[in-house]
Amino acid sequence: MNSREKILSAIKTNQPQLQQLPALEQLAAVRYEDKLQQFIAVLKTIGGTVIEISNTNEIIEYVKYTFNDHQNYVTTLPQLEGINQLDENLDPHILENIEVAIVNALFGVAENGSVWLTDDEMKIRALPFICQHLVVLLDKKSVVNNMHEAYNLIGNNTYEFGVFIAGPSKTADIEQSLVLGAHGPKTMTVFLCN
Amino acid sequence: MSSTNAKHPELSTIFNKDEARVDWHDETLWWIRQKRDKAAWTIPEWEQLRETASAIKDNVLSNLHDYLLEFEKNATANGIVVHWAADGKEHNEIIHSILQENKVSQIVKSKSMLTEECGLNEYLAKNNIDVVDTDLGERIVQLANEHPSHIVLPCIHWKKEEIGELFHKHLNTPKGNADPQFLTNAARIHLREKFLTRRIAITGVNFAVAETGEFVVCTNEGNADMGAHLADVHIACMGIEKIIPQRKHLGVFLRLLARSATGQPITTYSSHFKKPNAHQKVHIVLVDNGRTVQLGRASFRNSLKCIRCAACFNTCPVYRRSGGHSYHTAIAGPIGAILAPNLDMKKYADLPFASTLCGSCSNVCPVKIDIHNQLYQWRQVITEEGYSPKTKTMAMKVMAATLSKPGLFNFAGKAGRWVVKYLPFLVNNRLNPWYKQRDLPAAPKQSFTEWYKKNRK
Numbered sequence: 001m002n003s004r005e006k007i008l009s010a011i012k013t014n015q016p017q018l019q020q021l022p023a024l025e026q027l028a029a030v031r032y033e034d035k036l037q038q039f040i041a042v043l044k045t046i047g048g049t050v051i052e053i054s055n056t057n058e059i060i061e062y063v064k065y066t067f068n069d070h071q072n073y074v075t076t077l078p079q080l081e082g083i084n085q086l087d088e089n090l091d092p093h094i095l096e097n098i099e100v101a102i103v104n105a106l107f108g109v110a111e112n113g114s115v116w117l118t119d120d121e122m123k124i125r126a127l128p129f130i131c132q133h134l135v136v137l138l139d140k141k142s143v144v145n146n147m148h149e150a151y152n153l154i155g156n157n158t159y160e161f162g163v164f165i166a167g168p169s170k171t172a173d174i175e176q177s178l179v180l181g182a183h184g185p186k187t188m189t190v191f192l193c194n
Numbered sequence: 195m196s197s198t199n200a201k202h203p204e205l206s207t208i209f210n211k212d213e214a215r216v217d218w219h220d221e222t223l224w225w226i227r228q229k230r231d232k233a234a235w236t237i238p239e240w241e242q243l244r245e246t247a248s249a250i251k252d253n254v255l256s257n258l259h260d261y262l263l264e265f266e267k268n269a270t271a272n273g274i275v276v277h278w279a280a281d282g283k284e285h286n287e288i289i290h291s292i293l294q295e296n297k298v299s300q301i302v303k304s305k306s307m308l309t310e311e312c313g314l315n316e317y318l319a320k321n322n323i324d325v326v327d328t329d330l331g332e333r334i335v336q337l338a339n340e341h342p343s344h345i346v347l348p349c350i351h352w353k354k355e356e357i358g359e360l361f362h363k364h365l366n367t368p369k370g371n372a373d374p375q376f377l378t379n380a381a382r383i384h385l386r387e388k389f390l391t392r393r394i395a396i397t398g399v400n401f402a403v404a405e406t407g408e409f410v411v412c413t414n415e416g417n418a419d420m421g422a423h424l425a426d427v428h429i430a431c432m433g434i435e436k437i438i439p440q441r442k443h444l445g446v447f448l449r450l451l452a453r454s455a456t457g458q459p460i461t462t463y464s465s466h467f468k469k470p471n472a473h474q475k476v477h478i479v480l481v482d483n484g485r486t487v488q489l490g491r492a493s494f495r496n497s498l499k500c501i502r503c504a505a506c507f508n509t510c511p512v513y514r515r516s517g518g519h520s521y522h523t524a525i526a527g528p529i530g531a532i533l534a535p536n537l538d539m540k541k542y543a544d545l546p547f548a549s550t551l552c553g554s555c556s557n558v559c560p561v562k563i564d565i566h567n568q569l570y571q572w573r574q575v576i577t578e579e580g581y582s583p584k585t586k587t588m589a590m591k592v593m594a595a596t597l598s599k600p601g602l603f604n605f606a607g608k609a610g611r612w613v614v615k616y617l618p619f620l621v622n623n624r625l626n627p628w629y630k631q632r633d634l635p636a637a638p639k640q641s642f643t644e645w646y647k648k649n650r651k
Contacts, residue, residue: 160469
């Protein structure tokens with residue numbers, strides 16, 4: 001018997017009588033009076049920056065004013081004219097030099113300040129992790145209350161890679177002192193649009 | 195972990211030599227416990243969420259056979275190579291063989307307590323493989339040639355000045371600089387070079403979804419993603435109990451995990467790996483290493499529900515004051531004390547006794563494992579099997595005999611009070627371990643029985 005068969009047969013012998021799965025619909029999950037304000041408040045407490053805009057040109061103005069090294073900005077958003085479009089065939093290692101990456105997110109989650117994005121939004125999976133500063137465009141109306149609503153929205157989506165990102169990368173491994181910018185982005189800015 | 199056979203009491207004594215450090219360790223962990231409370235209180239349905247998570251895990255454990263097959267089928271269809279390892283040794287061999295196939299001798303690894311449990315780093319080091327742990331805390335203990343003392347906060351026992359000294363020695367940071375921001379940035383630069391040059395990355399797995407064949411890895415630092423997305427080969431290692439039935443169940447566990455662990459609403463990154471990208475190979479190693487045995491132990495089965503948040507560590511009065519290394523096992527704390535005896539009852543016979551049975555661990559557990567109850571039950575099993583600590587067994591026998599005979603009990607009480615009053619050095623001496631870090635209260639004038647006889651009217 002190989003290990004696979006050994007493990008499976010031991011489980012079959014040892015697993016208890018079948019217990020039913022609980023129905024998640026029974027969970028009275030938290031909802032917020034103003035889920036957008038809740039999202040903004042939580043994202044700020046976990047180190048994110050939130051800016052409301054009326055048109056996407058404001059993103060370009062903001063990042064050029066805020067960050068250095070203009071040559072190394074990259075985006076996956078076609079509407080951002082004047083910012084380099086990410087070539088999805090690039091070797092991800094080259095992204096090491098990216099200062100600012102600007103991507104779209106599919107929705108936000110009010111209870112934890114996270115945003116959800118998949119390969120379609122990043123084009124190259126390493127992008128939102130390797131850049132020095134992450135900028136995300138999010139539709140205000142897309143914010144859901146909680147993670148249950150989030151997974152209802154994701155449903156059977158056939159993404160190949162997906163991630164919830166909640167603020168800049170961080171660590172508190174040295175005496176519990178919070179430091180932003182562990183291995184990933186040092187800042188995360190979310191632009192809320194209509 | 196100590197290579198000697200020292201047990202929890204001896205190892206705690208070492209930790210307890212520096213009283214100021216014990217207080218600092220204790221307070222730091224209690225602060226994290228308080229952050230957990232605040233985070234839990236923001237969710238009105240918190241208790242219902244715990245109940246739900248526990249019930250999902252009940253279902254998983256009762257249907258593990260089919261869920262693993264379903265996961266294997268779906269992951270394989272997604273293009274992930276699935277391996278099965280009966281024990282730690284086989285797990286290590288599988289990983290080594292993947293490295294050999296790819297002719298790779300240098301790898302990066304993000305946090306995986308399973309690889310700690312299996313002794314992967316030592317095994318690979320013996321085979322001349324250079325492993326770099328990329329979680330900051332894990333890198334710190336690795337540079338110091340130590341093991342993590344906590345499953346979420348690996349270097350919680352280290353002071354920043356000591357880390358400054360360690361980085362000065364290994365990463366050439368200026369001597370005397372102990373600023374966390376500066377040291378973290380030094381590690382960032384040091385580890386970026388590793389991420390960019392290593393071709394194989396190992397990660398752990400927080401949850402694997404049977405329905406979709408995807409697996410989820412949670413980090414705050416982004417080190418799992420930096421490793422996995424920049425490598426040609428990604429190897430993910432998981433215990434077989436990490437399976438959950440459906441994608442929507444992730445909602446329940448992701449709400450509980452970070453809040454219970456550090457008081458954050460969610461980890462910075464919750465990455466869902468479903469299909470390898472075009473240029474990449476992904477392997478997943480499913481590991482038993484005693485889990486199927488634990489599944490068969492009805493009293494201890496619930497320990498397999500654990501999602502490794504370490505809330506039970508942070509709240510435990512014994513863990514906080516004895517430090518993680520006193521548990522001499524990869525997973526310390528209350529949960530480690532109920533997992534370890536399953537692997538080696540004799541070696542870890544001391545651990546279920548390293549508890550006050552106060553029950554705080556069970557109260558904070560996000561999947562409602564009855565940890566303190568299992569600690570109590572392990573004591574019964576260990577004593578029956580003849581593995582209990584000798585001094586404790588002797589003392590228990592004397593106590594049982596005394597309590598079962600009222601005459602002897604009354605005499606012993608009287609004698610005790612007399613001794614404490616007139617000859618305290620007979621009990622308050624170095625031979626009596628009870629007196630470590632404790633003082634004796636003043637002896638009462640009379641026993642309750644004497645008082646009752648006098649006052650009964």
